[in-house]
Amino acid sequence: MSSFKKNAYKYSTIVAMGGFVFGLDAALISGAFKFITAEFNLNEWQVGALGFGPGIGVLIALPLAAWASNKYGRKATLKVIAALYLISALGSAFAPSFVTLFAARLLGGLAFSSITLAAMYIGEIAPAEFRGKLVSMTQINIVIGLTAAYFINYWILQNTNSNAEWVTAIGLKQYTWRWMLGIEIVPAFIWFGLLYLVPRSPAWLIYQGNYDEAKSTLSKVVPENEIDVHVAEMKLSVEESNQDRSVGSQMKEIFSKKMTIVTIVAFTMAIVQQSTGINAVITYAPTVMEQLGLGEQAAFQQAIWIGLVSIVFTIISLVMIDKAGRRPMMISGLIWVILSLGICAYGFGSAKYEVTDKAIAEMQHIPDVNKLSSLVGVSFATDIEFKAAIKGVMGDISARDNSSIFLQKSAVLNATLILIGILSFIAAFHFSVGPIMWVLLSEIFPISVRGIAIPFFALLSSTISALTQFLFPWQLANMGASTIFLFYGGIVFVGLIILYKYLPETKNLTIEEIQLKLEKK
Numbered sequence: 001m002s003s004f005k006k007n008a009y010k011y012s013t014i015v016a017m018g019g020f021v022f023g024l025d026a027a028l029i030s031g032a033f034k035f036i037t038a039e040f041n042l043n044e045w046q047v048g049a050l051g052f053g054p055g056i057g058v059l060i061a062l063p064l065a066a067w068a069s070n071k072y073g074r075k076a077t078l079k080v081i082a083a084l085y086l087i088s089a090l091g092s093a094f095a096p097s098f099v100t101l102f103a104a105r106l107l108g109g110l111a112f113s114s115i116t117l118a119a120m121y122i123g124e125i126a127p128a129e130f131r132g133k134l135v136s137m138t139q140i141n142i143v144i145g146l147t148a149a150y151f152i153n154y155w156i157l158q159n160t161n162s163n164a165e166w167v168t169a170i171g172l173k174q175y176t177w178r179w180m181l182g183i184e185i186v187p188a189f190i191w192f193g194l195l196y197l198v199p200r201s202p203a204w205l206i207y208q209g210n211y212d213e214a215k216s217t218l219s220k221v222v223p224e225n226e227i228d229v230h231v232a233e234m235k236l237s238v239e240e241s242n243q244d245r246s247v248g249s250q251m252k253e254i255f256s257k258k259m260t261i262v263t264i265v266a267f268t269m270a271i272v273q274q275s276t277g278i279n280a281v282i283t284y285a286p287t288v289m290e291q292l293g294l295g296e297q298a299a300f301q302q303a304i305w306i307g308l309v310s311i312v313f314t315i316i317s318l319v320m321i322d323k324a325g326r327r328p329m330m331i332s333g334l335i336w337v338i339l340s341l342g343i344c345a346y347g348f349g350s351a352k353y354e355v356t357d358k359a360i361a362e363m364q365h366i367p368d369v370n371k372l373s374s375l376v377g378v379s380f381a382t383d384i385e386f387k388a389a390i391k392g393v394m395g396d397i398s399a400r401d402n403s404s405i406f407l408q409k410s411a412v413l414n415a416t417l418i419l420i421g422i423l424s425f426i427a428a429f430h431f432s433v434g435p436i437m438w439v440l441l442s443e444i445f446p447i448s449v450r451g452i453a454i455p456f457f458a459l460l461s462s463t464i465s466a467l468t469q470f471l472f473p474w475q476l477a478n479m480g481a482s483t484i485f486l487f488y489g490g491i492v493f494v495g496l497i498i499l500y501k502y503l504p505e506t507k508n509l510t511i512e513e514i515q516l517k518l519e520k521k
Contacts (some may be wrong), residue, residue: 001377003150004127004220004221004223005127005130007220007221007510008125008126008130008134008221009134010197011122011125011198011199011220011252012122012125012126012134012135012137012194013137013220014120014191014194014198015078015122015195015198016118016122016137016138016140016141017141017190017191017194017370018078018081018082018085018114018115018117018141018191018222019114019115019118019137019139019140019142019145020120020141020142020144020145020148020187020191020247021082021085021114021137021184021187021188021499022111022112022113022114022115022141022142022145023141023142023143023144023145023146023147023148024145024146024147024149024183024184024187025054025085025088025108025111025184026054026142026145026146026184026279026282027146027149027150027153027186027282027307028152028153028180028181028284029050029051029105029180029181030148030149030150030153030303031152031153031154031156031157031177031180031303032153032176032177032181033047033050033051034182034404035176035177036050036098036101037400038401039177039399040097040098040101041397041496042098044473044474044477045473045474046098046245047451048469048470048471048473048474049102049470049486050098050101050105050468051370051469051473052103052465052466052467052469052470053102053106053109053220053468053510054105054106054108054109054112055109055299055462055465055466055467055470056106056109056466057105057106057107057108057109057112057464058109058110058112058113058458058459058462058466059109059459059462059463060109060110060460061109061110061112061113062113062116062458062459063352063454063455063459064110064113064271064457065077065081065113065116065455066452066454066455066456067119068080068202068513069120069455070204070207071310071450072123073126073200073201073203073208074117074200074201074280075121075195075198075199076121076349077117078114078117078118078195079192079195079196081110081113081114081117082111082114082188082191082192082195084107084108084110084111084193085111085114085184085188085191085192086147086185086188086189087517088103088104088105088107088108088111088184089108089181089182089184089185089188089430090182090185091103091104091107091332092104092108092181092182092184093178093179093181093182093185093410094116094178095462099383104465109242110464113455113458115138115142115438116239116455116458117457118127118138118453119135119138119438119439119441119442120201120442120450120454121136121198121201122134122135122137122442123348123439123442123443124201124202124203124204124442124447124450125199125201125202125217125221126221126507127221127222127258127507128244129322129508130322131322131439131442131443132318132321132326132373132439132507133156133318133319133322134438135438135442136314136317136318136321136435136436136438137434138435139317139318139430139434139435139438140314140315140318140435140469141312142314143307143310143311143314143430144311144402145187146282146306146307146310147304147307147308147310148307148309150303150304150306150307151304151307152180152183154301155181155254156172156176156180156306157176157309158175158287159172160172162174176485178257180488186258194335195436196397197366198219199220200213200217201217201448202214202215202217202218202230202231202234203234203450205217206231206234206235206447207447211231212475213233213236214234215227215231218231218286224267227496233337234447235253247293250449250452250453251452251456253449253454254445254456259518261502261504261518262444262445262518264498265440265444265504266362266440266441266444266445266453266457267366267415267457267460267502268396268495268498268499268502269433269437269440269441269461269495269499270437270457270458270460270461270464271460271461271464271491271495272334272433272463272465272491272492272495272499273433273437273461274462274465274468274496275464275473275488275491275492276337276341276425276429276433276488276491276492277341277468277484277485278429278434279427279465279469280469280472281306281422281425281426282306282467288326295494296388297462301358305419305423306422307421309426309427309430310426310427310430311435313427313428313430314430314431314433314434314435316431317329317430317431317432317434317435318435319434321436321439322507322508323507325447325505325507326420326436326439326440326503326505326506326507327503327504327505328369329431329432329436330432330433330436330440330499331500331503332432333428333429333431333433333436334430334432334433334492334495334496334499335496336424336427336428336430336431336432337425337428337429337432337433337489337492338489338492338493338496339424340421340422340424340427340428341377341421341425341485341486341488341489341492342353342421342425342486342489343417343418343420343421344418344421344422344481344482344485345482345483345485345486345489346417346421346482347413347414347417347418347421347482348383348413348418348480348485349482350413350414351382351383351384351412351414352379352380352381352384352413353379353380353382353385353407353410353411353412354378354379354380354410354412354417355375355376355378355409355410356372356376356410357376357463358371359372359409359410360372360376362409363402363405363406363409364403367398367400368394368398369394371393371394372390372393372394374393375389375390375393376444382386382480382482383407383411383480383481384477384479384480386407386410386476387399387403387477389427390406391401396450404497409500417439423458425430432438437461438486439455440456440503440506441454441457442454442520443506443514444506444507444514446515472484479504497510504518
């Protein structure tokens, strides 16, 4: 491997570490929900607020990140983001109340713009022939972070049942969820330190008129005889754009007639990526698995499979993206997503729920469980009807705190089929729209507007994500799992039709060549 390629991989790997911290932050909370809910006595809306708190933060952060990345540079903004992750992790681990925890989660959301900035930076520093792979590194770091979070949560949960001296010494049983959320402190600190090793973005330096430093940076990632060509192309891209660099002017350029195709593609991808429901499944993974009647311990185990499948298919996507191309992988992947969501909807839709005398006998450790005798012999066609009946008999608190075991003992469904559907959905997402959206966003916008355009469409995507995560606990309680998956599938189908018509192929093209191709369409 040449020194240029080594440097490009090194810088991209460091910047993409923000994806690992993001993945940890997004998934560690999934294992903590049940413990936090019990400690602070939360209702469904408060649980949803903790899930979408980071979503609010990122909505605030992305416009600021767009401004800061243009004003102070991609590298400087990334260092601020790493510091925010660190502060958020500390605040979450030591939060004394729901309000404080929500504030810490919101602060962490300010750092979620790391994904946007990482895609922007790597897209600007990576040579065209392996730009797809390098930009996708952020996504693979995300799924590694997610998987690590599921393993950490499961490991902590297992050790809370241990009588080992160290478990008592560190208060693992007493502070279970605080240890889960506090783990993030270590990688956030490491990432913050490593960011000092990467150079400033050459595209941003050209944008600022700092040509000498831009050439110096490029000399580390491309051969010397290609530097002048790259600089000339980037200068031309800036010069041909609107020279008024105000946010309003850049937004006007983004929505101009010549960028119609770019805008349609970006809008559709931003909406579809999060409308798959991916972040709801990730954020509430053990909760989703509990709907299969697997029980709490098994639900945490199965959530690990989500992480492992994510890693495998993100790696496959990373290997294939510069060979197979963006368009065929996106289109085929979205079809795969729709079919997987359909399997989940069918599986939950054909389920039934029945309370038996045997089940009651096996749940005698639950106070007043014999009240469930009034439901023996009654068959419930949906999880909504079943949960409502349990609440009516046992009360809201008991129904909430024992939801896992109630479902485990009463659900009659094809758990294997639904699990296959969920894992197939995870695989399809990470093979296609998960990583490829960020690759395309880093490619289809000219340098002059990229600092505003990528955060803007990431803001749109984050808005959908925040709404999805906020509404999911309420949807699960009031709509049922089958209806939720059908709803997600319907939105993805509409997006598939639009992208089939407008999405171009961009593999092996320079960013400037992509602009010419899109303007000709």
